[in-house]
Amino acid sequence: xxxxxxxxxxxxxxxxxxxxxxxxxxxxxxxxxxxxxxxxxxxxxxxxxxxxxxxxxxxxxxxxxxxxxxxxxxxxxxxxxxxxxxxxxxxxxxxxxxxxxxxxxxxxxxxxxxxxxxxxxxxxxxxxxxxxxxxxxxxxxxxxxxxxxxxxxxxxxxxxxxxxxxxxxxxxxxxxxxxxxxxxxxxxxxxxxxxxxxxxxxxxxxxxxxxxxxxxxxxxxxxxxxxxxxxxxxxxxxxxxxx
Amino acid sequence: xxxxxxxxxxxxxxxxxxxxxxxxxxxxxxxxxxxxxxxxxxxxxxxxxx
Numbered sequence: 492x493x494x495x496x497x498x499x500x501x502x503x504x505x506x507x508x509x510x511x512x513x514x515x516x517x518x519x520x521x522x523x524x525x526x527x528x529x530x531x532x533x534x535x536x537x538x539x540x541x542x543x544x545x546x547x548x549x550x551x552x553x554x555x556x557x558x559x560x561x562x563x564x565x566x567x568x569x570x571x572x573x574x575x576x577x578x579x580x581x582x583x584x585x586x587x588x589x590x591x592x593x594x595x596x597x598x599x600x601x602x603x604x605x606x607x608x609x610x611x612x613x614x615x616x617x618x619x620x621x622x623x624x625x626x627x628x629x630x631x632x633x634x635x636x637x638x639x640x641x642x643x644x645x646x647x648x649x650x651x652x653x654x655x656x657x658x659x660x661x662x663x664x665x666x667x668x669x670x671x672x673x674x675x676x677x678x679x680x681x682x683x684x685x686x687x688x689x690x691x692x693x694x695x696x697x698x699x700x701x702x703x704x705x706x707x708x709x710x711x712x713x714x715x716x717x718x719x720x721x722x723x724x725x726x727x728x729x730x731x732x733x734x
Numbered sequence: 735x736x737x738x739x740x741x742x743x744x745x746x747x748x749x750x751x752x753x754x755x756x757x758x759x760x761x762x763x764x765x766x767x768x769x770x771x772x773x774x775x776x777x778x779x780x781x782x783x784x
Binding site for chain 2: 527543596
């Protein structure tokens with residue numbers, strides 16, 4: 492088995508993605524559909540929240556992904572800053588639009604869920620506010636990539652932005668623990684069985700989380716490959732112009 | 735087949751609709767961008783090789 496750094500070679504990455512992508516895509520589709528169908532059609536209502544509990548199958552996986560996509564971007568950004576592997580910088584760039592959509596789903600489903608349960612679409616609650624800031628960091632990160640022509644400079648600056656934004660990714664996860672106030676409840680899934688939601692809700696929730704993770708992996712493979720193709724096209728066009 | 739969502743029917747359905755639309759748009763745009771980037775690269779490589 493070769494080193495993980497072999498995948499920093501764009502050709503090796505593309506070859507691997509050609510093999511892995513179809514399987515991960517199929518697995519992601521099947522898992523996501525199974526989890527959502529199970530959660531929507533075959534789980535009971537909660538005795539307090541009624542049928543709104545079914546929103547958990549979208550809200551929790553999307554929120555988990557919103558935070559963890561940023562951490563994946565942090566790791567690949569650090570790899571770029573330390574080892575200067577272009578594929579890692581492109582993987583971070585490729586992941587950001589997926590992360591912002593996950594954050595948006597978490598915010599929108601949270602607002603829709605919050606309205607009947609809390610009586611308001613929005614509150615400046617620690618977790619909600621840190622999630623909104625995380626969303627703005629995603630926006631800024633994507634805008635920074637688009638604003639800078641030189642790809643290496645863009646990769647450097649976005650990597651620094653990613654490190655700074657990680658503070659808010661941590662806050663989004665642990666805001667409820669830092670400030671024991673606000674409307675948002677604590678973690679729905681915990682290693683402490685007493686804090687966890689009932690198995691009838693948590694089992695399909697785990698399936699949905701697996702579906703979201705697999706979807707993310709498939710999209711990052713696809714989008715990173717796209718970025719590599721774009722980079723190669725740009726390089727060939729520049730070479731043509733030089734004669 | 736459709737579960738009885740009670741008085742929260744609109745709430746639950748709108749959450750699912752918004753999320754599924756966003757996910758589908760993200761997947762569709764990613765596939766379209768991938769096909770476009772690959773086609774452009776093949777065109778240029780074809781021009782260089784041919």
